[in-house]
Amino acid sequence: xxxxxxxxxxxxxxxxxxxxxxxxxxxxxxxxxxxxxxxxxxxxxxxxxxxxxxxxxxxxxxxxxxxxxxxxxxxxxxxxxxxxxxxxxxxxxxxxxxxxxxxxxxxxxxxxxxxxxxxxxxxxxxxxxxxxxxxxxxxxxxxxxxxxxxxxxxxxxxxxxxxxxxxxxxxxxxxxxxxxxxxxxxxxxxxxxxxxxxxxxxxxxxxxxxxxxxxxxxxxxxxxxxxxxxxxxxxxxxxxxxxxxxxxxxxxxxxxxxxxxxxxxxxxxxxxxxxxxxxxx
Amino acid sequence: xxxxxxxxxxxxxxxxxxxxxxxxxxxxxxxxxxxxxxxxxxxxxxxxxxxxxxxxxxxxxxxxxxxxxxxxxxxxxxxxxxxxxxxxxxxxxxxxxxxxxxxxxxxxxxxxxxxxxxxxxxxxxxxxxxxxxxxxxxxxxxxxxxxxxxxxxxxxxxxxxxxxxxxxxxxxxxxxxxxxxxxxxxxxxxxxxxxxxxxxxxxxxxxxxxxxxxxxxxxxxxxxxxxxxxxxxxxxxxxxxxxxxxxxxxxxxxxxxxxxxxxxxxxxxxxxxxxxxxxxxxxxxx
Amino acid sequence: xxxxxxxxxxxxxxxxxxxxxxxxxxxxxxxxxxxxxxxxxxxxxxxxxxxxxxxxxxxxxxxxxxxxxxxxxxxxxxxxxxxxxxxxxxxxxxxxxxxxxxxxxxxxxxxxxxxxxxxxxxxxxxxxxxxxxxxxxxxxxxxxxxxxxxxxxxxxxxxxxxxxxxxxxxxxxxxxxxxxxxxxxxxxxxxxxxxxxxxxxxxxxxxxxxxxxxxxxxxxxxxxxxxxxxxxxxxxxxxxxxxxxxxxxxxxxxxxxxxxxxxxxxx
Numbered sequence: 001x002x003x004x005x006x007x008x009x010x011x012x013x014x015x016x017x018x019x020x021x022x023x024x025x026x027x028x029x030x031x032x033x034x035x036x037x038x039x040x041x042x043x044x045x046x047x048x049x050x051x052x053x054x055x056x057x058x059x060x061x062x063x064x065x066x067x068x069x070x071x072x073x074x075x076x077x078x079x080x081x082x083x084x085x086x087x088x089x090x091x092x093x094x095x096x097x098x099x100x101x102x103x104x105x106x107x108x109x110x111x112x113x114x115x116x117x118x119x120x121x122x123x124x125x126x127x128x129x130x131x132x133x134x135x136x137x138x139x140x141x142x143x144x145x146x147x148x149x150x151x152x153x154x155x156x157x158x159x160x161x162x163x164x165x166x167x168x169x170x171x172x173x174x175x176x177x178x179x180x181x182x183x184x185x186x187x188x189x190x191x192x193x194x195x196x197x198x199x200x201x202x203x204x205x206x207x208x209x210x211x212x213x214x215x216x217x218x219x220x221x222x223x224x225x226x227x228x229x230x231x232x233x234x235x236x237x238x239x240x241x242x243x244x245x246x247x248x249x250x251x252x253x254x255x256x257x258x259x260x261x262x263x264x265x266x267x268x269x270x271x272x273x274x275x276x277x278x279x280x281x
Numbered sequence: 282x283x284x285x286x287x288x289x290x291x292x293x294x295x296x297x298x299x300x301x302x303x304x305x306x307x308x309x310x311x312x313x314x315x316x317x318x319x320x321x322x323x324x325x326x327x328x329x330x331x332x333x334x335x336x337x338x339x340x341x342x343x344x345x346x347x348x349x350x351x352x353x354x355x356x357x358x359x360x361x362x363x364x365x366x367x368x369x370x371x372x373x374x375x376x377x378x379x380x381x382x383x384x385x386x387x388x389x390x391x392x393x394x395x396x397x398x399x400x401x402x403x404x405x406x407x408x409x410x411x412x413x414x415x416x417x418x419x420x421x422x423x424x425x426x427x428x429x430x431x432x433x434x435x436x437x438x439x440x441x442x443x444x445x446x447x448x449x450x451x452x453x454x455x456x457x458x459x460x461x462x463x464x465x466x467x468x469x470x471x472x473x474x475x476x477x478x479x480x481x482x483x484x485x486x487x488x489x490x491x492x493x494x495x496x497x498x499x500x501x502x503x504x505x506x507x508x509x510x511x512x513x514x515x516x517x518x519x520x521x522x523x524x525x526x527x528x529x530x531x532x533x534x535x536x537x538x539x540x541x542x543x544x545x546x547x548x549x550x551x552x553x554x555x556x557x558x559x560x561x562x563x564x565x566x567x
Numbered sequence: 568x569x570x571x572x573x574x575x576x577x578x579x580x581x582x583x584x585x586x587x588x589x590x591x592x593x594x595x596x597x598x599x600x601x602x603x604x605x606x607x608x609x610x611x612x613x614x615x616x617x618x619x620x621x622x623x624x625x626x627x628x629x630x631x632x633x634x635x636x637x638x639x640x641x642x643x644x645x646x647x648x649x650x651x652x653x654x655x656x657x658x659x660x661x662x663x664x665x666x667x668x669x670x671x672x673x674x675x676x677x678x679x680x681x682x683x684x685x686x687x688x689x690x691x692x693x694x695x696x697x698x699x700x701x702x703x704x705x706x707x708x709x710x711x712x713x714x715x716x717x718x719x720x721x722x723x724x725x726x727x728x729x730x731x732x733x734x735x736x737x738x739x740x741x742x743x744x745x746x747x748x749x750x751x752x753x754x755x756x757x758x759x760x761x762x763x764x765x766x767x768x769x770x771x772x773x774x775x776x777x778x779x780x781x782x783x784x785x786x787x788x789x790x791x792x793x794x795x796x797x798x799x800x801x802x803x804x805x806x807x808x809x810x811x812x813x814x815x816x817x818x819x820x821x822x823x824x825x826x827x828x829x830x831x832x833x834x
Contacts, residue, residue, distance in 0.1 A: 081468055082467075082468075083467060083468065102467070102468060102470050103470045105470060107468050111461045111464075111465075113459075115461045115465055117480070117483065118564065119483045119484075119561075129469045131475075132466075132469045132475050132479070160563055160564070162564045308665070308668050309668045309672065311668075312668035312670075312672075313672050316670065336691065337691055337692060397588075399584070399585060399586075399587070399589060400588030400591060400592040404589070407811065410762070410810055410815075411763070411766075411806070411807040411811060412763065412767040412769075412770050412807065412809075412810050413767075413807075414770065414771055415767075415770045415783075415802075415806045415807075417771075418788050418792075418799070419791055419799055419803070422791055423613050423614060423796070426613060427613065498678070498681065501681050502683055505681055505684060506683070506771055509775070509788070510788065510791065517684065521686075521687055521775070522775070524687060525690065525775065525776070535687060535688060538684070539684050539685055539688060542680070542681050543680040543681070545681075546680040547676060547679050547680060549679075551679075
């Protein structure tokens with residue numbers, strides 16, 4: 001699929017709180033979050049990580065969650081992926097519960113650290129989910145090589161994780177997440193530990209991968225520039241208690257490349273996100 | 282996976298960095314050689330200046346020559362000690378295998394059941410603080426009288442010396458898995474078995490081998506101590522008792538036995554270290 | 568630590584849950600032991616029932632304690648000599664690379680050798696009494712201390728060396744402000760391991776021979792040989808009690824000397 005064929009940041013999108021017309025979108029959305037709350041710790045002196053958060057995400061979207069530490073963006077991502085249960089509210093993934101979606105292998109996950117297994121070669125790391133899903137050996141190998149080609153690591157298939165740089169390790173982790181063709185990719189600050197130059201390059205690569213696959217991406221980040229550059233929508237979150245402050249449509253044209261970062265509209269959007277973050281403080 | 286965040290810094294920083302790799306290796310061999318030479322020199326000087334009798338300090342050459350002598354039974358010393366070595370080693374290996382398997386299974390059981398861990402782990406840890414080897418004569422004689430084969434009764438001592446370190450280290454390795462790695466397995470909806478086979482057990486391997494190397498030596502010690510009680514007549518332990526008894530007549534024999542014991546310890550350790558190299562081919566990353 | 572997957576929320580464990588199972592296991596094992604000996608009519612010389620051991624322990628408490636103290640003294644003197652020498656050699660090896668190059672390979676190899684096999688030789692050299700046990704314990708404890716301390720002295724983060732360098736500190740200051748504090752956890756680790764090794768060395772050393780009515784190891788072996796297993800078991804309980812106490816004291820010292828270390832925080 002080409003970038004142009006993607007559902008563009010269209011007209012029918014949720015309003016400020018994502019609540020107003022969520023019912024309208026419930027039919028065709030891939031991820032539907034309704035009034036989700038999450039508390040940590042003991043009842044009274046605990047932390048409210050999320051309070052009444054609602055959001056719906058369409059198939060093929062690239063949604064970034066941005067906000068200061070403690071705004072609950074990672075918690076929200078983990079609730080979507082069924083790694084944490086919500087205390088309140090409801091999450092629907094393709095019309096199913098998150099647990100069912102996980103059993104159906106709908107999620108690919110990429111963490112901030114690559115979480116590669118030291119004892120597996122690059123190719124074997126990419127094959128890990130396929131092994132667990134009992135895919136045949138030949139097919140595993142074919143998929144792994146294809147994915148490593150996609151992330152530009154075809155020359156490194158037989159290396160071990162410690163022989164790769166941080167950026168390369170993270171690319172292996174992305175290839176692993178994509179290897180079983182999940183419909184949803186959850187990324188928790190995947191480029192947070194990389195230097196700025198590597199990060200910019202990885203952004204372009206991720207952009208290309210996204211346009212070549214049908215994946216819906218939910219992307220947690222601290223970086224305004226990264227969020228604006230990649231996303232169809234940026235969800236600005238605020239802490240204490242964690243909630244959605246604002247949702248900003250990113251109407252930059254595609255395909256996006258290094259030059260996108262020099263456009264006036266890009267700067268306007270970066271400023272817009274920054275101001276909504278500042279307002280919240 | 283947990284990195285210490287610190288690297289080994291060579292002994293004396295300034296001078297070491299100036300030396301090349303090859304030079305450094307050469308110096309290491311030279312150092313070891315000089316030490317060996319020094320020990321021989323001190324040995325001979327002690328013999329002559331203090332005029333020590335042979336039963337206290339025999340001539341180094343006579344110890345080597347001892348291997349070609351014959352025992353009172355008419356057997357060649359080298360052969361009889363080789364036989365003792367094999368006897369002790371088979372006890373040690375059997376006990377090592379029993380203890381290591383039991384320890385590994387126990388560690389997996391601990392990760393499965395909190396109650397089991399809370400009930401038994403304190404004793405596994407406490408057993409590390411007591412001179413448990415003192416029990417050896419009791420076990421060997423007791424188990425022997427219950428009709429078990431001698432090999433088994435001695436292997437039990439080696440087994441329990443192996444069991445405890447393996448349990449503790451395997452448990453540590455099975456548990457020291459990053460929480461993100463577990464989340465990853467969860468996101469694949471991996472079965473409990475897959476989480477063990479593909480994540481926890483490989484992760485535990487380096488920890489396990491640390492314990493196995495320690496246990497290799499410990500199981501040899503266990504087997505030797507198990508051969509000490511009255512009534513044993515084969516193995517390095519009983520050869521040591523024999524050597525001590527006849528030391529005045531055949532002083533080099535005790536030395537030859539001690540050398541055999543040392544060789545067995547190094548041999549078993551080396552075998553386990555070699556297996557480790559074949560199994561743990563990866564480097565633990567950050 | 569996550570042992571049950573990320574979904575479990577760590578809850579506070581009450582003491583009953585924490586220690587209950589361990590106490591229960593002790594009671595059950597003792598009861599099973601009693602019952603088994605009674606039910607199967609096991610001969611006392613094979614395996615005495617716990618209450619008989621306890622009874623003997625109480626009856627012969629003072630003589631057993633004296634034997635324990637005798638053996639413990641051998642262990643402790645040997646431990647002090649071995650640990651001190653190990654520490655000193657480690658400092659020398661960390662200071663001069665030539666010392667390290669010459670000694671560390673031997674130390675690593677010796678650690679894989681059953682040193683206890685030298686016990687009869689020690690008897691030949693230092694006599695059948697305390698001397699030989701002290702010698703063997705010294706050798707046994709020397710190597711772990713040397714290797715562990717050496718590791719502690721040489722594994723400081725490179726950045727902390729650079730920091731000391733930027734202060735233009737003398738080698739002396741580098742030792743007292745960086746290397747020794749860094750090595751402290753390693754030293755205590757060796758002190759703890761050695762406390763057990765020392766008692767094992769002393770008891771097993773006595774299996775090879777020692778003063779007949781004064782030493783614990785000799786007592787265990789000889790009572791065992793004449794089928795007086797109740798006495799031998801009681802002596803083992805005494806040896807274990809000394810072992811736990813010795814270890815416990817070293818652990819208390821560790822807590823007192825380095826309250827800042829991570830290992831103290833976890834519990």
